[in-house]
Amino acid sequence: QVQLVESGGGSVQIGGSLQLSCTISGRTNSINSMAWFRQVPGKEREGVAAIDQGGTRTYSESVKGRFTISQDSAKHVLTLQMDSLKPEDTAMYYCAAKINWGATLRTDVYRYWGQGTQVTVSS
DSSP states (O other): OEEEEEEOOEEEETTOOEEEEEEEEESGGGOOEEEEEEEOTTSOOEEEEEEETTOOEEEOTTTTTTEEEEEOTTSOEEEEEEOSOOGGGOEEEEEEEESSOOOOOOGGGOOEEOOOEEEEEEO
16 A cells, blocks of 8 residues: 655745645555646646656646656655746645556546645735
8 A cells, every 4th residue: 555645735925835745655666656636626636747757747737837746766755846826726735646657647547645735825
């Protein structure tokens, strides 16, 4: 099994920055791809950024150029650096992991999920 725990969420002003972290434990060697998703009440969960073991990154159009996904060499921490934040970035952010390779933003292929961390962007 794999456990994911997110941290780093909070409240920030428009144009500010936040860094989210996801700590991975358990059978970490089985994981080859990880991603960040977000969800607001009443809407579907959407992919934000993904990365695979080869370093391939995928970003949604809404965050491209503002968010950066990275992982440490041991794959025990996944990070999402969020800059130039906008009110529409307000959401619960989830970390996810899967065994297969591929930096995809599809929600249905990720097997392991964290509990989420809230990000609120306001003026």
